[in-house]
């Protein structure tokens with residue numbers, strides 16, 4: 001099929017970088033109104049031109065979806081003669097380990113908080129819904145961290161149901177990348193949010209590990225979902241670069257689960273990163289994450305240096 005026909009039958013509208021970044025001019029949110037230092041503080045590698053050209057238009061599009069969702073919520077409740085409770089707009093962000101989900105989520109959180117309506121926007125990562133290491137060990141799943149079976153998906157459903165039923169205070173469990181485990185005595189408290197961003201590798205996955213078939217998809221609770229994608233080679237490099245960086249920073253903390261790797265030579269440490277990537281993260285990407293890409297409302301394709309090359313938006 002030629003390109004034009006493929007696009008005609010695709011459920012997505014496709015924008016190359018030039019087309020998408022031209023939308024930046026149409027955005028009512030301007031980079032001048034944004035505290036650039038705070039934005040850069042989110043991730044020192046973040047290029048501000050990338051924020052302006054790619055993430056400002058994205059934030060503007062999310063703003064349209066948000067305002068419309070608020071309207072339809074109010075009007076349909078009036079029609080159904082139901083009380084209109086404050087219910088948060090939920091954005092899901094999916095993609096491989098190391099593709100940039102947390103960075104993108106923090107950036108979107110920041111940009112949303114600068115909207116004229118100044119919504120209260122919270123960010124939750126699904127890491128917190130992993131089973132604690134003790135449980136993973138007993139189930140023989142330590143090398144399958146991040147695979148569907150390593151998450152307490154029932155707990156994630158309960159959390160999302162509480163949010164979507166308008167419960168004013170909701171708590172989420174917390175994961176520490178330092179100890180590589182759930183922090184049993186800590187929770188993240190979310191109070192009266194307008195928007196919640198739920199970021200994680202598993203957020204677009206089907207409920208295949210739930211015994212009762214009638215369980216919903218995690219994404220049934222989302223008002224908008226984003227999948228971040230890149231060539232596997234790039235993601236692997238980003239994973240290894242991050243591993244190298246952490247080795248010279250966070251891993252040095254004696255409390256770090258990975259502290260033992262600081263004692264290895266650079267070559268041996270990279271060998272470990274290589275093994276973890278191949279045996280766990282790459283396998284998970286191929287088997288469980290990439291197949292969920294076409295469930296997203298918007299797909300971001302990234303190339304070298306995290307530069308966005310293409311954005312696809314589901315046709316309405």
Ligand SMILES: Nc1ncnc2c1ncn2[C@@H]1O[C@H](COP(=O)(O)OP(=O)(O)O)[C@@H](O)[C@H]1O
Nearest residue numbers: 045046096097098099100101102103238242306
């Ligand atoms: N837009 C971006 N520009 C530059 N570097 C980025 C960007 N997004 C992510 N990174 C870098 O890529 C690596 C993986 O990003 P991270 O957000 O931690 O991924 P994930 O949450 O998907 O595991 C990190 O080292 C991060 O600094």
Ligand SMILES: CC(C)(COP(=O)(O)O)[C@@H](O)C(=O)NCCC(=O)O
Nearest residue numbers: 096097098127145146200201276280
């Ligand atoms: C906890 C995670 C599954 C979550 O991934 P993230 O949402 O941070 O991309 C991942 O960071 C992880 O620990 N994967 C297992 C193998 C590894 O140590 O990378």
